[in-house]
Amino acid sequence: MQLVDANLVLSLDALLREESVFGAARRMNVSAPAMSRTLARLRKATGDALFVRAGHRMLPTPRALELRERVRLAAEEVRSILRPNERLDLGTLVRIFTLHANDYSAVLLGRSLDALVRAQAPHVTLRIVAEGPNYVREEMLRSGEIDLDVGVHTKLHADLRVQTVYHDRMVAVVREGHPLASKRLTPRRFATGAGHVAISRRGLTTGPIDARLKELGLTRTVQLVVPAFLAGAWVAAESDYIVPVPWVLAKHVAPILKLRILEIPLVLDPVNIAQAWHPRFDGDPAHAWLRKTVRRALRDRG
Structure with a gap:
């Protein structure tokens, strides 16, 4: 049976991650010439060039790209097998x-x-x-x-x-003294009683809330989109906007920012x-x- 050097798998994994002999050498803690020799062995073993030079980069061949995920999993398995199974000591864990x-x-x-x-x-x-x-x-x-x-x-x-x-679950926050906090919030008052802030990392102005409102024949006016819930809560504290945020976050920041928490009068999926x-x-x-x-x-x- 032909012996297989497991170090070749680890080296190929490093080369595929770094797409550089020097980078792979650093990752494997060997010299660049040693990694070049390993690449030559890999080319002989696989019968493929694996990498071709393009300027200062090494681009993987189609065969290398085909192997990338399998090599990654195999390398992790090798590392796992060879890792000592020592008892975890949290006091000394670095x-x-x-x-x-x-x-x-x-x-x-x-x-x-x-x-x-x-x-x-x-x-x-x-x-x-x-x-x-x-x-x-x-x-x-x-x-x-x-x-x-x-x-x-x-x-x-x-x-x-x-x-x-x-x-x-999602709730809404408004500043203290906001007109919407004076009485029960209905779907219509929620939709039309104030301008809305939408929370979206991608800048989207619509989402699940708008879908539920549409089912009731209602629409809201989104006048501001911010990428984070905390930013939205801060805006609510200093404006007349109504802002949807998760309940757990709301209960922690509402006392600090002096916000009122309102139940959204819609059937929304849990978070x-x-x-x-x-x-x-x-x-x-x-x-x-x-x-x-x-x-x-x-x-x-x-």
């Missing part, structure tokens, strides 16, 4: 965990999660990052650039794990907050502890 969360989830997680982590694993660093212009949730989870994605997950690829943590991760972390005790701690932090704040 690790950086990167979580993606929108402003809503970050507000709920921030202090609560940090307090729980400090009490159990003082040497762990948390990085809560926002969604950038090139953020692709599935790819970031698969590549390991983020450890957890916390938020509303509706259509994630089947190869990812998704665990619902808790259920929230299901979940955490998503790649299954390669299923057997990682530290990652399992992180998921458990995130669940507790969110439920404590909820």
Whole structure:
């Protein structure tokens, strides 16, 4: 039986990630000439050039692109098999965990999660990052650039794990003394009693609220769109706008911003907050502890 060098799989994974011999060498902690020799072995083993030079870059061939995902999974499996199965000692654990969360989830997680982590694993660093212009949730989870994605997950690829943590609902906030807060809010008063602020990272002016209003023959006037719930709540505090936000966020910020919380008189779907991760972390005790701690932090704040 022909012996297979598992290091070739790890090296090919590094090359596919970096698309650079120098970058792959840094990732594998070897010299650039050593990585060049490994690439030559990979080309011989696969019978394909794998990469072709284009200026200062190395572009993967169609065969390399075809192998990319399989190599990534195989490399993670190799690392998992060869990783020592040591008992988790939170007191000495040194690790950086990167979580993606929108402003809503970050507000709920921030202090609560940090307090729980400090009490159990003082040497762990948390990085809560926002969604950038090139953020692709599935790819970031698969590549390991983020450890957890916390938020509303509706259509994630089947190869990812998704665990619902808790259920929230949408309410509306207005400033203290707002005319809409003086008496019961009906669908018509909600739609026409004030200008609306929509919350959308993509700048959309319509959503589930508008669909429900349309069913009742009503429309609202969206006069401002902001990308984050906190920004919307702040606008509500200093204007006559009415702004939809999740209930858990509203109850935490309303006393600070002097807001009134109003029930939206429509039948809206619940806001299901979940955490998503790649299954390669299923057997990682530290990652399992992180998921458990995130669940507790969110439920404590909820």
